[in-house]
Amino acid sequence: MNTRVVTAHIPNELAEQIDQLAERLDRPKGWIVKQALISWVELETKRHQLTLEGLADVDAGRLVDHASVDAWTKNLDQSV
Template sequence: MDTRVVTAHIPIELAEQIDELAARLDRPKGWIIKQALTSLVELEAKRQQLTLEGLADVDTGRIVDHTSIKDWAKSIDKPV
């Protein structure tokens, strides 16, 4: 796999946390940062996918109106 160096300025406290995590896991700091960035990118891709699916639902009229949601929320507290 080809790689590329990326430089970023981060707060000292975060850098120290990365140092501690790397030591605790016995992994290089680069591995820790790669894992964190991979997780962030995957999370954001999933969030984008879910947003687009939600917008598609709105476009097709698959929605629940606000009043129905409020009524449902009020019913949660009522004993069965």
């Protein structure tokens, strides 16, 4: 696998947390940062996909009007 070095300035507190995790997990700091970045990229990719799906629903007219949502939430209060 080809790799590349990426440099970032992070707050000291976060760096210390990474140091502690590396020690506790007996893993290199680079491994911890890599895992964190993988998770964040996957989350952002999913969030972007869901946003695109939501916008496609809007474009297709698959909407619920405010009055219907308001009535539904008021009904929730009554069912408790």
